[in-house]
Amino acid sequence: MIPKFFLKVGRLIGCAIVLFGWMIAADSIAPRSAGAEPTKPLEKAFPHSEKCKRCHLRVFEEWEASAQSRSILTAPFRISLNRLIEAKGEKGAMMCFRCHAPHILEYPSHLKSFIDEVRSRDPRIDGVGCSQCHLIKDVKTEENPPLPIYALGKTIFGGYADAVENLAHQSEANPLYRRSDYCVTCHHSLPSMDNAQPLPGWLGNWRATKAQKSGKTCQTCHMPEAFGESANGERNRKIANHSFPGRFGKVRAKALEVDFETEVTGNTSHVTVTLRSLVPHHLPVPHPGWSRMVLDLTILGKNLKKVYGEQRLYERVYGDAHGAPTVFDFEAATILKDTLLKPEETRVESFTFPTPTDAPSMDVILTVTYSPVHGPKEFLDQIEKEAPLGTKDRAFQAVEVLQKKKNIPLKKR
Known part of the structure; x- marks a missing residue:
């Protein structure tokens, strides 16, 4: 029979071997920055x-x-x-x-x-x-x-x-x-x-934005906290959301404030739109290269028929080594155009259009959306072919950020 003393020593040695073995393994898989690829x-x-x-x-x-x-x-x-x-x-x-x-x-x-x-x-x-x-x-x-x-x-x-x-x-x-x-x-x-x-x-x-200086971080908006359990059965506490809302998710409606004023001067009407970015980064973030936000103005006249429409695009247009536009930012050698909303920027857009005729009023509708994927026809055809849902794939769907409407009475002319 083995004395209890040796059994205890054996257990200690066994634990030490296991621990030492784990430590060696942990050390052998140090980050790449520290040496060779992990084993x-x-x-x-x-x-x-x-x-x-x-x-x-x-x-x-x-x-x-x-x-x-x-x-x-x-x-x-x-x-x-x-x-x-x-x-x-x-x-x-x-x-x-x-x-x-x-x-x-x-x-x-x-x-x-x-x-x-x-x-x-x-x-x-x-x-x-x-x-x-x-x-x-x-x-x-x-x-x-x-x-x-x-x-x-x-x-x-x-x-x-x-x-x-x-x-x-x-x-x-x-x-x-x-x-x-x-x-x-x-x-x-x-x-x-x-x-x-x-x-x-x-x-x-x-880093220079009001949001960052006030203590807000990326996680404040994109990982909002709520009460819940981190692990199954754990006590509830404030836990960060891991759906990372942004373009998709309710947080997008808080990214932008839009107000507009309408002025009718006889045969011509004017709409002045004020956009206020509430986020501490470009809007939209210009990656992927086809990232684009659209401000759409639609005017409805008699019988709610559309009589005018105009859009403004917020995007970064990249140019390749030959100066041709490309939606693939890994091909980009230069920037051909940049209309992105800057961090916390306020921008004013002006629209002028013919006043609808034979109508007691006009509806002014402003819609802001994230644009669907766009680019060369070959690229879009490939997406349609490879995506399980074809043209119903999420990539082809516009995502509404917000919409505002006003009915403007018109004088008889």
Whole structure:
């Protein structure tokens, strides 16, 4: 029979071996910035979000409805990726995956596999999922765009303290997750290729805005807090929303204020529109390159028949190396036109049109929408062909931001 003393020593040695083995493994999968590519299999280092669902159902369902969950799934992304690869080779795809599947930063040798997964139309990997976000420990803000630094191990980082102990992972509160610096790693600008001169960023001078100086961050609007449970069965507390509302979601209605005045002077009428951007970044953010917001003026006359219409476009029009317009910002060498609303900008638009005749009044309707995808016919045809819903795909649908109407009485003439 083995003495109890040796049994205890054996257990201690066994625990030490397990702990030492885990420490060696953790050290061997240090971030890319610290050395070689991790030896741990990618699917172990970055587990699929389906695994997180087991304990974090509410958060998973919110994320599943978000644009982030579709970062490598959409037809426009797949077609754009193929176009970039045709022009720059497979290595060019690193630029896309840096944000659409950022774990490529840790596993660059898997680039071909990432491309194949996207082309399969049913990838087995996440693009932007739980682990791609919650394994970020720091950000190199001096890089352009800022670079996320991963710490691959058993610790999950987040913005909340006092996490419930569990067997799945360790938890660590990280103030980075409550700062805009965290978000700009992927929402700042397109990484430059071929040592090209970088173009202006997507956000504008957000650090100088009233919102930023008052303490508001990206998360304030795009991850609004509400009472709920972070993990199944956990006590309710304020938890950040993981559907990341923006273009999609109710938050878009709070991005802009629109007022207008109408003046009728005989045969001519005038509408003056005041737009006030309430967000600390460009509106819209000019990525992808076909991103566009539309202000539509519609005038209805007798029997509610449309008698006049005019639009103003808010967008950044890129030019390629030959000066031709392109909606693919990875082809951009210059900016041909920029009508984006600047951070917290107030802009006035004026419209002049013939006063409707034989009508007791006219209806003035102003509508602001996010435009559907636009671009070369070949590109749109490819999206229609590859998207499961064809022209009913979300990419082809305009998204209303707001609408305002007024009925203006008219004098008989």
